[in-house]
Amino acid sequence: xxxxxxxxxxxxxxxxxxxxxxxxxxxxxxxxxxxxxxxxxxxxxxxxxxxxxxxxxxxxxxxxxxxxxxxxxxxxxxxxxxxxxxxxxxxxxxxxxxxxxxxxxxxxxxxx
Numbered sequence: 001x002x003x004x005x006x007x008x009x010x011x012x013x014x015x016x017x018x019x020x021x022x023x024x025x026x027x028x029x030x031x032x033x034x035x036x037x038x039x040x041x042x043x044x045x046x047x048x049x050x051x052x053x054x055x056x057x058x059x060x061x062x063x064x065x066x067x068x069x070x071x072x073x074x075x076x077x078x079x080x081x082x083x084x085x086x087x088x089x090x091x092x093x094x095x096x097x098x099x100x101x102x103x104x105x106x107x108x109x110x111x112x
Contacts, residue, residue: 009037040095048097050075053085062102075099 012029020027051062062078079099089097 038095041093043089043094043097046089046094046097046099047075047102048085048089048094048099049079049081049083050099050101051085052080052083053088070101073101075101 017027017029047062078101
Protein backbone atom coordinates (compact mmCIF):
# COMPACT_ATOMS: atom_id res chain seq x y z
CA UNK A 1 0.00 0.00 0.00
CA UNK A 2 1.32 3.44 -0.92
CA UNK A 3 -0.49 6.67 0.03
CA UNK A 4 -3.68 4.77 0.70
CA UNK A 5 -3.61 2.82 -2.58
CA UNK A 6 -3.10 -0.93 -2.78
CA UNK A 7 -0.08 -1.42 -5.04
CA UNK A 8 -0.04 -5.23 -5.17
CA UNK A 9 -1.95 -8.29 -4.10
CA UNK A 10 0.24 -11.37 -4.07
CA UNK A 11 0.96 -14.56 -2.22
CA UNK A 12 4.29 -13.84 -0.53
CA UNK A 13 6.31 -16.54 1.24
CA UNK A 14 6.67 -15.89 4.98
CA UNK A 15 10.47 -16.12 4.68
CA UNK A 16 10.54 -13.17 2.27
CA UNK A 17 8.35 -11.08 4.60
CA UNK A 18 10.75 -11.77 7.49
CA UNK A 19 13.75 -10.76 5.34
CA UNK A 20 12.15 -7.42 4.50
CA UNK A 21 11.23 -6.83 8.16
CA UNK A 22 14.81 -7.57 9.24
CA UNK A 23 16.05 -4.80 6.95
CA UNK A 24 13.83 -2.51 9.08
CA UNK A 25 11.60 -1.54 6.19
CA UNK A 26 8.08 -0.56 7.02
CA UNK A 27 5.82 -3.28 5.71
CA UNK A 28 2.09 -3.65 6.24
CA UNK A 29 0.89 -7.21 5.70
CA UNK A 30 -2.80 -8.02 5.68
CA UNK A 31 -3.70 -11.70 5.72
CA UNK A 32 -7.03 -11.93 3.90
CA UNK A 33 -7.37 -15.64 4.80
CA UNK A 34 -8.48 -16.59 1.27
CA UNK A 35 -11.12 -13.84 1.02
CA UNK A 36 -11.91 -12.01 -2.23
CA UNK A 37 -10.18 -8.66 -2.62
CA UNK A 38 -11.66 -6.10 -5.02
CA UNK A 39 -10.21 -2.73 -6.07
CA UNK A 40 -13.39 -0.95 -5.02
CA UNK A 41 -17.14 -1.38 -5.06
CA UNK A 42 -18.42 -3.57 -7.88
CA UNK A 43 -21.99 -2.54 -8.74
CA UNK A 44 -23.68 -5.54 -10.35
CA UNK A 45 -27.00 -3.79 -11.05
CA UNK A 46 -26.62 -0.21 -12.18
CA UNK A 47 -28.36 2.36 -14.37
CA UNK A 48 -25.39 4.79 -14.39
CA UNK A 49 -25.44 6.92 -17.54
CA UNK A 50 -28.85 5.57 -18.61
CA UNK A 51 -30.96 7.29 -15.95
CA UNK A 52 -29.65 10.86 -15.90
CA UNK A 53 -28.22 12.75 -12.94
CA UNK A 54 -29.66 15.25 -12.29
CA UNK A 55 -32.91 13.57 -13.24
CA UNK A 56 -34.31 15.05 -16.46
CA UNK A 57 -37.51 13.81 -18.10
CA UNK A 58 -36.08 14.24 -21.60
CA UNK A 59 -33.02 12.11 -20.78
CA UNK A 60 -34.66 9.04 -19.22
CA UNK A 61 -33.47 5.97 -21.09
CA UNK A 62 -33.74 3.42 -18.30
CA UNK A 63 -37.12 1.99 -19.34
CA UNK A 64 -39.10 1.86 -22.56
CA UNK A 65 -42.89 1.70 -22.59
CA UNK A 66 -43.25 0.55 -26.20
CA UNK A 67 -44.24 -3.04 -25.37
CA UNK A 68 -44.39 -5.41 -22.38
CA UNK A 69 -41.46 -7.50 -23.69
CA UNK A 70 -38.49 -5.81 -25.36
CA UNK A 71 -35.74 -8.34 -26.13
CA UNK A 72 -33.85 -5.75 -28.22
CA UNK A 73 -33.64 -3.15 -25.44
CA UNK A 74 -29.98 -2.40 -24.70
CA UNK A 75 -28.43 0.10 -22.30
CA UNK A 76 -25.68 1.01 -24.75
CA UNK A 77 -28.23 2.61 -27.09
CA UNK A 78 -29.19 5.21 -24.46
CA UNK A 79 -25.87 5.51 -22.63
CA UNK A 80 -24.69 9.05 -21.85
CA UNK A 81 -20.96 8.85 -21.16
CA UNK A 82 -20.90 12.48 -19.97
CA UNK A 83 -23.55 12.02 -17.27
CA UNK A 84 -22.78 13.31 -13.76
CA UNK A 85 -23.77 9.92 -12.31
CA UNK A 86 -20.31 8.54 -13.19
CA UNK A 87 -18.56 11.07 -10.96
CA UNK A 88 -21.09 10.48 -8.18
CA UNK A 89 -20.56 6.71 -8.36
CA UNK A 90 -16.77 7.02 -8.38
CA UNK A 91 -16.88 9.42 -5.43
CA UNK A 92 -18.74 6.69 -3.54
CA UNK A 93 -16.06 4.08 -4.33
CA UNK A 94 -17.56 2.36 -7.38
CA UNK A 95 -14.83 1.13 -9.73
CA UNK A 96 -16.82 -1.37 -11.82
CA UNK A 97 -20.47 -1.27 -12.88
CA UNK A 98 -22.73 -3.47 -14.96
CA UNK A 99 -25.12 -1.04 -16.63
CA UNK A 100 -28.55 -2.53 -17.27
CA UNK A 101 -31.81 -1.34 -18.82
CA UNK A 102 -34.75 -0.95 -16.47
CA UNK A 103 -37.14 -3.77 -15.62
CA UNK A 104 -40.26 -1.62 -15.21
CA UNK A 105 -42.22 -3.29 -17.98
CA UNK A 106 -41.47 -6.77 -16.61
CA UNK A 107 -42.69 -5.75 -13.16
CA UNK A 108 -45.83 -4.12 -14.62
CA UNK A 109 -46.58 -7.28 -16.61
CA UNK A 110 -46.23 -9.40 -13.46
CA UNK A 111 -48.68 -7.24 -11.52
CA UNK A 112 -51.45 -7.42 -14.10
